[in-house]
Amino acid sequence: xxxxxxxIRKAKPTDKPYKLADEKGLFLLVTPAGGKxxxxxYRFGGKEKLLALGTYPDVGLKDAxxxxxxxxxxxxxxxxxxxxxxxxxxxxxxARANSFEAVAREWHAMKLxxxxxKSTADKTMTQLEAYVFPGxxxxxxxxxxxxxxxxxxxxxxARGIAxxxxxxxxxxxxxxxxxxxxxxxxxxxxxxLIGAMHKPEVSHRPAITERRExxxxxxxxxxxxxxxxxTRHAAYFALLTFVRAQEFRFAKWxxxxxxxxxxxxxxxxxxxxxxxxxxxxxxxxxxxxxxRELHDLTGHSPYLFPKVKGYGDAEVISENTVGKMLNKxxxxxxxxxxxxxxxxxxxxxxQGWSRxxxxxxxxxxxxxxxxxxxxxxxxxxxxxxxxQAWADTCDAxxxxxxxxxxxxxxxx
Numbered sequence: 001x002x003x004x005x006x007x008i009r010k011a012k013p014t015d016k017p018y019k020l021a022d023e024k025g026l027f028l029l030v031t032p033a034g035g036k037x038x039x040x041x042y043r044f045g046g047k048e049k050l051l052a053l054g055t056y057p058d059v060g061l062k063d064a065x066x067x068x069x070x071x072x073x074x075x076x077x078x079x080x081x082x083x084x085x086x087x088x089x090x091x092x093x094x095a096r097a098n099s100f101e102a103v104a105r106e107w108h109a110m111k112l113x114x115x116x117x118k119s120t121a122d123k124t125m126t127q128l129e130a131y132v133f134p135g136x137x138x139x140x141x142x143x144x145x146x147x148x149x150x151x152x153x154x155x156x157x158a159r160g161i162a163x164x165x166x167x168x169x170x171x172x173x174x175x176x177x178x179x180x181x182x183x184x185x186x187x188x189x190x191x192x193l194i195g196a197m198h199k200p201e202v203s204h205r206p207a208i209t210e211r212r213e214x215x216x217x218x219x220x221x222x223x224x225x226x227x228x229x230x231t232r233h234a235a236y237f238a239l240l241t242f243v244r245a246q247e248f249r250f251a252k253w254x255x256x257x258x259x260x261x262x263x264x265x266x267x268x269x270x271x272x273x274x275x276x277x278x279x280x281x282x283x284x285x286x287x288x289x290x291x292r293e294l295h296d297l298t299g300h301s302p303y304l305f306p307k308v309k310g311y312g313d314a315e316v317i318s319e320n321t322v323g324k325m326l327n328k329x330x331x332x333x334x335x336x337x338x339x340x341x342x343x344x345x346x347x348x349x350x351q352g353w354s355r356x357x358x359x360x361x362x363x364x365x366x367x368x369x370x371x372x373x374x375x376x377x378x379x380x381x382x383x384x385x386x387x388q389a390w391a392d393t394c395d396a397x398x399x400x401x402x403x404x405x406x407x408x409x410x411x412x
Contacts, residue, residue: 003028005061011036026068028056038064040071044080051082098184100144100175101137104128107178117269119246124171131156132168141179146189150196162198169193206331207339209346215397220329222398227325233294234305235322238337240287240391242344242362245337247279249316251304256283256291261384270363279363282384284391344390351389357382 003022011020013034020028025041038053053059053067071081108128112121128137135152136144149172156165169190176188208214221239224232238248247265255264263281270279283291291304298306307315322337335343341362348358357379 003061008036008056008061022061022065024068024072026053026064038067040068040081042071042075042081044075044082049080049082051085098140098142099137100139100141101133103141103179103182103184104133104137104175106182107175110178117246119269127164127168128171131164132172141176142185144176144185144189146192149190150193153193153197157198166197166199169197205338205342206333206336207342207346208335209343211347211397214343214347215400217331217335218394218398219400220331224325224329227328230294230297230305231317231321231325233290233297234317235325235337236290237287237294237304238322239340239344239394240284240290241281241387242341242390243279243281244341244363245319245322249305249319252302253295253299253304254302256304258288258291261288280378280380281361282380282387284388286391286395287387347393348386348390351393353386353389354379354382357386361386 003020007020008028011028011030013030013032015032017029017031020030022028027039027041029035029037029039031037036056038056038059040051040053042049042051051071053064053071056064059067074081074084105125108121108125111124112118116124132152135155136148139148149169153165153169156162156168173188173190176185176190179185180188208217221232221235234248237251238245241248241263243263243265247269250269251263251265255266256262257264261283263283265279265281267278294304298304303316305317307317326332326335326337345358345362360379361383
């Protein structure tokens with residue numbers, strides 16, 4: 001007699017496993033622990049075999065019979081259903097290993113190991129997980145079409161973040177090229193999207209580049225005594241060294257050489273990559289004085305700028321801490337932390353310093369690969385003079401003067 005749902009529900013465990021037969025080889029195995037397992041007994045190649053079809057009640061009687069019938073159709077076509085399942089499982093595992101997401105994560109790990117800073121890697125992965133993987137991450141990378149990528153990125157554009165969409169197209173292109181190089185796909189469909197997406201206007205970080213206006217900003221910063229002193233010191237340190245936010249936020253006291261008058265930024269925090277030596281930032285007399293004051297505030301921490309609330313822990317100030325202070329001072333849209341780099345670059349360029357020294361100080365990557373192969377000089381002698389001249393210029397502008405040091409000389 002075929003099984004019924006009532007008979008299955010009433011089946012109780014005994015001290016030994018026993019079977020409840022349905023029909024056409026299907027039966028329910030009841031274990032002493034109370035488990036109810038569907039099994040299909042069949043013969044293939046002259047041998048008796050068993051095929052697991054799930055457990056009750058997750059798989060009901062109707063579903064178990066449907067799975068049995070599919071297996072019997074395979075047998076009728078000369079296919080072993082057990083081997084067919086193994087092959088399907090292996091194919092699924094291979095597809096998962098070669099999915100866009102799997103290849104993307106492999107590419108990401110390679111980039112993090114060889115070149116990227118952790119902050120860049122984290123930002124890229126966050127964007128992939130938020131905007132790209134939900135749309136095409138599950139697809140085998142070899143099957144992804146340009147139209148599917150475009151549809152995914154159109155959703156990013158619709159959020160009003162067109163620059164992120166363009167950036168993700170570039171990232172997807174790199175992932176597909178990596179997939180081609182590793183034999184997982186033969187095409188880079190992201191390359192076909194060039195011209196198909198809205199190209200956002202370049203929006204430069206707000207920065208004051210006119211000397212008198214910058215002098216006014218410096219006077220306002222000096223007068224901002226009601227803000228947290230660590231935050232103010234962070235602003236001045238960024239201003240006097242014009243390093244990137246990730247480079248000064250995570251700065252440690254062990255990276256400061258007061259005698260050598262240098263700040264050694266480890267390569268892992270540099271935007272240009274890990275394969276380069278530490279970036280040497282000459283420290284002016286004013287920067288050294290600032291650091292001595294700061295040491296009284298945070299010298300107990302390994303970091304120059306630990307989190308404002310609770311200096312004792314190892315967490316550093318957030319990337320928005322200094323920016324929020326500048327905004328409250330009334331400089332939102334006029335001056336940001338990263339803009340200190342543009343302010344310094346613009347004002348120093350008027351003083352006759354070499355482009356090479358300024359670009360090296362800013363840690364800008366040489367775009368010409370041939371030039372980069374030979375242009376490896378640190379330009380430290382000139383940069384030491386330049387950084388002192390920059391600090392002296394800031395003092396002069398803050399005082400309202402128009403005298404600007406020019407390579408150690410005074411020019412009216």
